[in-house]
Amino acid sequence: MSVVRTIFLQCPPASISPISSPSSSSSNCVSVKFSVSCCSVASPVTVVNGNVDRKPYERNGVRLGLPSKGRMATDTLDLLKDCQLSVKQVNPRQYVAEIPQLSNLEVWFQRPKDIVRKLVSGDLDLGIVGLDTVNEYGQGDEDLILVHEALDYGDCRLSLAIPKYGIFENVNSLKELSQMPQWTPERPLRVATGFTYLGPKFMKENGLSHVTFSTADGALEAAPVMGIADAIVDLVSSGTTLRENNLKEIEGGVILESQAVLVASRRSLIQRKGVLDITHEMLERFEAHLRAVGQFTVVANMRGSSAEEVAERVLSQPSLSGLQGPTVSPVFCKRDGKVAADYYAIVICVPKKALYKSVQQLRAIGGSGVLVSPLTYIFDEETPRWRQLLSNLGL
Ligand SMILES: Nc1ncnc2c1ncn2[C@@H]1O[C@H](COP(=O)(O)OP(=O)(O)OP(=O)(O)O)[C@@H](O)[C@H]1O
């Protein structure tokens, strides 16, 4: 018999805390029970025999969720600004804003985890957050699509870390950790983490027996020295916090490499008017900007007998081949009453990292008056990510 029930669901569990110690009957399990509390109501959801059929409220505007606080907030606004998409917020305590260049778009400032929850519930259509947050709070929901998976900030990794001292002194890999005789059903490995979905999933996938989890919202690195936990699963960037707390990462212990991503709801992309167009424009701007940030435009003058001859000299140098260049244009001057071109101006794009080498190579082939300027955008032909998104959506 079919059971149909309508409930109101806004999000995956808002808070999850362990309520039991591991089961002693199981000899090979990541045994955790969580008490679950969920936050207030939002979009109506129909549950048909356990399958969730989400029906977002009728609304006209397209909604983009941006981090309201924390380290992602400023960098996200900076990225948008660099893409000429400036967010107009009347005052910092207001949670709704607009981007004048993208009509019909509402920006909603939310905490990163709530952005993912609201994408899942249908209350947001697009969001910018760290991949770790998408994976933790999205819990593999197939409605979430990564539109751009590398926005080039918020780089960090989700990693398992253990103390450098005591029984862990000679433990340097996940395998060695899992083979330690200390972990038994009665005395499991105690892991403190805010990642109560990804942490246990990783342990299970790696066959770690006898593990139990506890959770906290911050300062997890203190848990081992306080005696609350043996290990932690947390984000690591520079590694300073681990070092300062006498903890170390181990081989095989990286759960996820993360950076900021643009994520969308599949249902919204397919069903809600305007979402696909806005996504396309954002993707184009992000890609054009991100491609350009790593490059300089270099203009130099070179003596030569023809544009082809100059081009050949430029192309003989590995660092000077540019994106599709070089562009070579004659520099005209008047000699003996006649207009002639003794010099040619060349324009190339060079990777920032290769700038000095490129200047040296330019000089070596007779380049002078080298001008270097930053590049704002490189718009290529249609972006591969856009084609991939359309095919992912079956469009
Ligand atoms: N040390 C770090 N270096 C670089 N990026 C980081 C670092 N820590 C976190 N991040 C990235 O920034 C995101 C937001 O982290 P932040 O600390 O600002 O918020 P949070 O602590 O997850 O939020 P909340 O306070 O709402 O729980 C993370 O999800 C991750 O993608």
Ligand SMILES: O=P(O)(O)OC[C@H]1O[C@H](OP(=O)(O)OP(=O)(O)O)[C@H](O)[C@@H]1O
């Ligand atoms: O490797 P590092 O560069 O030292 O960064 C790692 C630290 O950064 C994050 O904490 P955050 O500063 O966000 O504080 P929080 O615990 O309050 O979220 C993370 O939870 C680590 O504690």
Ligand SMILES: [Mg+2]
């Ligand atoms: Mg943090």
